[in-house]
Amino acid sequence: MTSPDIAVAVDRVIKRYGSVTALHGVSLDIRENEFFTLLGPSGCGKTTLLRAIAGFEDVTEGRILLKGQDLTGLPPHxxxxxxxxxxxxxFPHMTVTENVMFGLLRKGWSRPEAERRVRDVLHLVQLSDFAARKPGQMSGGQQQRVALARALAPRPEVLLLDEPLSALDLKLRQAVRMELKALQRETGIAFIFVTHDQEEALTMSDRIAVMSAGRVQQVGSPREIYEAPVNRFVADFIGETNLLDVAVQSISAGQANVLLPGNHPFTCPAAAVVEPGAGHLSVRPERISLCPEDQGHLRATVTGHTYLGTDIQLHVVLVDGETMSVRLQNAETTLVPDTGSVIGLKLETGAARLLAD
Structure with a gap:
C-alpha cells in the first residue's frame, strides 16, 4: 500500500531486452505535486523508466503504481x-486549437466541452493569441508550449516529459525552464522530467534521481545532490568537482580523518563507511580559497587560468602531481596569481567529502 501523498511508486522494476538489462531493480517514490527529474548520461535507463511509467514498455519484473493502482498490463491510452x-x-496541417483538441475528441469529449478545455489550457500556456496558427508559423518554444497544452488538456494525473527542451537554443531553453516550473506549480500535478543536462535538473527540480547503468545512484533535492554526493559517480556527474586521492586514517560518527596530499591531516564528512586506506575526497572548485602557501590545507603551483566571464578558473598542480581547479569570482578585487607561482589552498569547512566508490 502506497502513502496517499505518493503519485507514482516504482517498485523493484527490472527491464531486460534479451540478455541486456536496462533497469536493475529500480525503486522510487514520486510525490504528488512534485517536479521530479530522472538525470543521467545516455544509456543510463532514464528514458526506459519513463516509457515504462507511460506504458510504452512492459517491465520484466516489479510493479509501477499510480496513486496505489497497479499499472501492470494497462495499455498507454x-x-x-x-x-x-x-x-x-x-500535426502540421492542423491549427493549434485542432492539435490540442484532437486527443480530447478521440477520448470521447463533446465538442463544446473540448473547446472550453482548449481555451483554458491555451490560456495556461500563454498561447491564446496563437489558437488559429499552424505549427509551421510558430517558433520552437511556441511549438513546445502547444505540445504541453495538448498533454495537459485531458487533465492527466501525472505528466511525463522526455527531454522536451533539447531542440531549443540556450536562451530559449533557459526561459522555458522557468515557464515549465511555474506551470507545474499552477497545475498542481506531478511532473516527471528526463534530462541529461545537470543545469536543467538543478534549476527546475524539487528532487532528482541520478541514474547510471540502470541503477539509481542517489535521490535528493538539488542542494543535497550537489553538496552531499554519495559516491564518485554522482560527485563527478553533477557539476564540476575535484577528486583527490587521500589516505583514510579513521571514520567515526560520519566524520573521517584523512591525510591530504602533502600529508596534511584533515577532518571532513564521510558519505559512507570507508575502510582505512586509500580514499577519494570530493571538493567543489568554488569551495576553495587562496592563501599564503604555508597557511593552507594544500600547497599548489599555478599552471594557468581560464576566463569564464562570471568566474575565473585557476588550474593548479599539487605536490604529488594531482591537478585541481579553483573557481574565483570575477570581481575588480580578485587577484589572479601568476602562472608558476606557489600558493596555499584552503578548503571550506564541510565542503570536502569522503566518498564511496
Missing amino acids: KRPVNTVFQQYAL
Whole structure:
C-alpha cells in the first residue's frame, strides 16, 4: 500500500531486452505535486523508466503504481498520464486549437466541452493569441508550449516529459525552464522530467534521481545532490568537482580523518563507511580559497587560468602531481596569481567529502 501523498511508486522494476538489462531493480517514490527529474548520461535507463511509467514498455519484473493502482498490463491510452516527447509530433496541417483538441475528441469529449478545455489550457500556456496558427508559423518554444497544452488538456494525473527542451537554443531553453516550473506549480500535478543536462535538473527540480547503468545512484533535492554526493559517480556527474586521492586514517560518527596530499591531516564528512586506506575526497572548485602557501590545507603551483566571464578558473598542480581547479569570482578585487607561482589552498569547512566508490 502506497502513502496517499505518493503519485507514482516504482517498485523493484527490472527491464531486460534479451540478455541486456536496462533497469536493475529500480525503486522510487514520486510525490504528488512534485517536479521530479530522472538525470543521467545516455544509456543510463532514464528514458526506459519513463516509457515504462507511460506504458510504452512492459517491465520484466516489479510493479509501477499510480496513486496505489497497479499499472501492470494497462495499455498507454488507459493510463491517466500523458507524455511530452523530445520531438513534439504536432500535426502540421492542423491549427493549434485542432492539435490540442484532437486527443480530447478521440477520448470521447463533446465538442463544446473540448473547446472550453482548449481555451483554458491555451490560456495556461500563454498561447491564446496563437489558437488559429499552424505549427509551421510558430517558433520552437511556441511549438513546445502547444505540445504541453495538448498533454495537459485531458487533465492527466501525472505528466511525463522526455527531454522536451533539447531542440531549443540556450536562451530559449533557459526561459522555458522557468515557464515549465511555474506551470507545474499552477497545475498542481506531478511532473516527471528526463534530462541529461545537470543545469536543467538543478534549476527546475524539487528532487532528482541520478541514474547510471540502470541503477539509481542517489535521490535528493538539488542542494543535497550537489553538496552531499554519495559516491564518485554522482560527485563527478553533477557539476564540476575535484577528486583527490587521500589516505583514510579513521571514520567515526560520519566524520573521517584523512591525510591530504602533502600529508596534511584533515577532518571532513564521510558519505559512507570507508575502510582505512586509500580514499577519494570530493571538493567543489568554488569551495576553495587562496592563501599564503604555508597557511593552507594544500600547497599548489599555478599552471594557468581560464576566463569564464562570471568566474575565473585557476588550474593548479599539487605536490604529488594531482591537478585541481579553483573557481574565483570575477570581481575588480580578485587577484589572479601568476602562472608558476606557489600558493596555499584552503578548503571550506564541510565542503570536502569522503566518498564511496
